[in-house]
Amino acid sequence: MRRLAGGLVGTADALNAAAKVVLGLLLLWMTLATFTQVLVRFVFTNFGFAISAPWTEELSRYAMIWVVFLGMGVGFRTGMLLSLTFVTDGLGPRAGQALRYAAQALSFGFLVTIFLLGLRFVEFGAIERSPALSIPKTWVYWAMPAGAALGCLNILALVADTWQRGADIRATSAPTRRED
Template sequence: MAKALLVFCRAITWVQLLLLLTMLGVMASLVFTRYVFAYSPPWSEELTRFAMIWLVMLGGAVLALFDDHITLFVFVELMGPRVRAARNILVRLIMIATSGVVAYKGIKFADGMSGVIAWGLNINMTIPTYSVTVGFGLILIFNLILLIDDVAALFGKRAQLVPRQDQVMDGSFRPQDDL
């Protein structure tokens, strides 16, 4: 499982890199055309906006896998391993329920946008709106995997289903990773 997740997270990283380079190229050309030709292509800002939305949703999912969203760690560090595992299980259940609702509603919303066309890019709006469904769907799946690991930790075992974070990214918001 850890190897498959590692490959998947690295693939997401490459997709994010391509989206970021696309945004950089489009915005550079936008600045050039705006100031040299006094013309702004109508699709450029839409493309960068949609790419940013996909970047955020994919990045949020990867951060959820590594349990690395910004959070308050004041009391968590004072908890014992079993209490921390129980707390993590409760948090995972809340995240699973929340992301399940958002992913489900996101499908309905994206399907409702099927008749709407982005005027600049002339694409169907389901493409950018499905980013919410994909992002929260991944958060749901990743929290299910983390839930298995937390249940194992509650009973004093480690499932080790998730790869090490430093194999995918080089930074962390968690204080224990700063040591």
């Protein structure tokens, strides 16, 4: 059982490392597209150049959607998502941990719902194209099920890692593994 938990944690951590690289690239992409939009809209217009770049706004928006869903998925690994912990911290160790595990179970159920709804969006996106970039909307809509699946995997990894180390799940706001 510990080997299975270790494999799950290792897989989740490897996927998270790749997702963090993708997140960084998406943030860079979003920043460059927004900077280009500002240049085109304000700077070039002041110099008398009438250039339009509608693709930059669309590109930024789609990158932000992916950043939100992938970031959410990664955030579940260490419990770094926004939460109110004063209740679980104020309760005794046993009740506080039980409440935190219940919150993780509810989050898992919510992510499964997002995953299933996201798959419906992906189906619908097959008949839709983005206005400026003219790409299939499925590329955008895959962010929902991808982020939700990563979140589910990370909740399982968080619980497995906490169980494997015999740690208090309420103390997961710090990275659970040392990075060498």
